[in-house]
Amino acid sequence: xxxxxxxxxxxxxxxxxxxxxxxxxxxxxxxxxxxxxxxxxxxxxxxxxxxxxxxxxxxxxxxxxxxxxxxxxxxxxxxxxxxxxxxxxxxxxxxxxxxxxxxxxxxxxxxxxxxxxxxxxxxxxx
Numbered sequence: 341x342x343x344x345x346x347x348x349x350x351x352x353x354x355x356x357x358x359x360x361x362x363x364x365x366x367x368x369x370x371x372x373x374x375x376x377x378x379x380x381x382x383x384x385x386x387x388x389x390x391x392x393x394x395x396x397x398x399x400x401x402x403x404x405x406x407x408x409x410x411x412x413x414x415x416x417x418x419x420x421x422x423x424x425x426x427x428x429x430x431x432x433x434x435x436x437x438x439x440x441x442x443x444x445x446x447x448x449x450x451x452x453x454x455x456x457x458x459x460x461x462x463x464x465x466x
Contacts (some may be wrong), residue, residue, distance in 0.1 A: 349460030
């Protein structure tokens with residue numbers, strides 16, 4: 341399984357933007373579908389965005405559609421989550437997750453992914 345490390349979190353005012361990065365180790369990064377999830381204290385980890393192994397397919401949670409964009413650069417073994425028009429309810433720890441898969445399938449649940457990063461904190465102030 342690929343090892344993943346997130347970065348790019350921070351504190352931003354409502355309406356602002358952040359770009360999260362997910363750096364993958366090893367030479368199998370391009371064979372993995374990736375998901376972004378987020379979690380706040382006392383709540384379940386929730387799906388945010390999905391991108392398949394080659395970046396051709398993406399999907400988003402309804403709460404972030406039109407504001408977040410997921411992308412990847414397999415040559416740099418890095419995925420990105422561009423977050424615009426941030427809201428206080430976007431405050432959470434954001435996690436990158438990987439699943440070795442080169443199909444056209446979409447994955448949305450925590451159980452689908454076998455590799456996880458340590459998370460990066462995003463705080464949106466009102």
